[in-house]
Amino acid sequence: MNGIHDLGGKQGFGKINILQDEPIFRAEWERRMFAMFILTFAGGFFNVDKFRFAVENMDPVHYLTSPYYEHWLHALEQFAEEHGVLAPGELDAKVAELKKEAA
Amino acid sequence: MSDHHAEGRYTTDTALRVKAIESLLIEKNLLDPKAIERIVDLYENKIGPRNGARVVAKAWTDPTYKKWLLEDGTKAIASLGYSGVQGEDMVVVENTATVHNVLVCTLCSCYPWPTLGLPPNWYKEAPYRSRVVIDPRGVLKEFGVSIPSGVEVRVWDSNADLRYMVLPMRPAGTEGMSEEQLADLVTRDSMIGVGFPATVASAA
Numbered sequence: 001m002n003g004i005h006d007l008g009g010k011q012g013f014g015k016i017n018i019l020q021d022e023p024i025f026r027a028e029w030e031r032r033m034f035a036m037f038i039l040t041f042a043g044g045f046f047n048v049d050k051f052r053f054a055v056e057n058m059d060p061v062h063y064l065t066s067p068y069y070e071h072w073l074h075a076l077e078q079f080a081e082e083h084g085v086l087a088p089g090e091l092d093a094k095v096a097e098l099k100k101e102a103a
Numbered sequence: 104m105s106d107h108h109a110e111g112r113y114t115t116d117t118a119l120r121v122k123a124i125e126s127l128l129i130e131k132n133l134l135d136p137k138a139i140e141r142i143v144d145l146y147e148n149k150i151g152p153r154n155g156a157r158v159v160a161k162a163w164t165d166p167t168y169k170k171w172l173l174e175d176g177t178k179a180i181a182s183l184g185y186s187g188v189q190g191e192d193m194v195v196v197e198n199t200a201t202v203h204n205v206l207v208c209t210l211c212s213c214y215p216w217p218t219l220g221l222p223p224n225w226y227k228e229a230p231y232r233s234r235v236v237i238d239p240r241g242v243l244k245e246f247g248v249s250i251p252s253g254v255e256v257r258v259w260d261s262n263a264d265l266r267y268m269v270l271p272m273r274p275a276g277t278e279g280m281s282e283e284q285l286a287d288l289v290t291r292d293s294m295i296g297v298g299f300p301a302t303v304a305s306a307a
Contacts, residue, residue: 008209008260009237013230016245024147024221029118032125034221035142038188039134048263052211068212068227070117076124086127094123095116102119 004060033069046079151220154185156289160282163273190217197270205296213261246297269296
């Protein structure tokens with residue numbers, strides 16, 4: 001599929017952000033997102049092709065401005081809904097609930 | 104860490120959303136919280152570029168192994184115990200006095216996990232992925248790597264099925280070093296092609 005993910009040869013993205021001794025995960029949510037994804041992949045929730053297709057269908061601006069593991073979140077949300085594991089709106093409701101708890 | 108610019112501007116909401124989906128999957132008994140810890144530990148502490156460094160050091164000291172590695176990377180690497188997710192099909196490309204190899208995944212983030220661990224963030228971000236295929240020498244300069252004009256630069260674009268790893272050149276002055284000592288010279292960047300192994304002086 002042609003799309004924003006097909007970055008080879010595109011211009012204007014600026015300097016490479018090279019960081020020495022960067023941690024493997026930069027935040028706790030990246031850690032948990034990574035592991036959740038590996039486990040749901042191992043559990044047969046999706047395969048590599050489905051994953052790629054989900055990420056390649058992201059909104060181009062969102063794709064370019066979000067941290068990498070947010071792409072994985074986007075894909076996992078989509079698969080969870082497709083499999084009927086999450087009802088439409090269920091995740092938003094949970095986010096609202098957690099927000100309230102944190103406030 | 105929360106003010107780290109590379110984490111992007113969606114971080115706070117994203118963190119909450121990740122927590123929400125995790126809570127829901129655990130509530131539905133679809134996810135074991137202990138398994139999350141095990142996976143994190145595996146990729147933070149056990150699988151990383153030290154694996155690839157052992158492959159390289161063996162190739163530097165054992166010509167038969169090196170030949171096998173270049174002919175059938177997947178099997179030769181698996182013989183040292185490194186295989187699995189994102190390393191199912193491996194091709195090893197050799198740097199020589201006339202060829203320098205560099206890896207990228209222009210479409211996404213494909214990277215040989217069993218030998219190199221998880222990729223650095225720059226490998227997954229737009230600037231490297233877009234530019235290394237049209238201006239590899241310029242990109243290498245940003246990494247502090249200068250390739251003489253007489254040396255050919257080859258860029259290998261990974262895909263979902265096939266992963267590459269660079270076999271860097273053995274540094275001069277390392278004759279008589281053990282495989283273990285040599286492995287300590289091998290850097291992650293040298294196996295991506297954006298760096299060189301440490302020299303004996305810099306490692307000492």
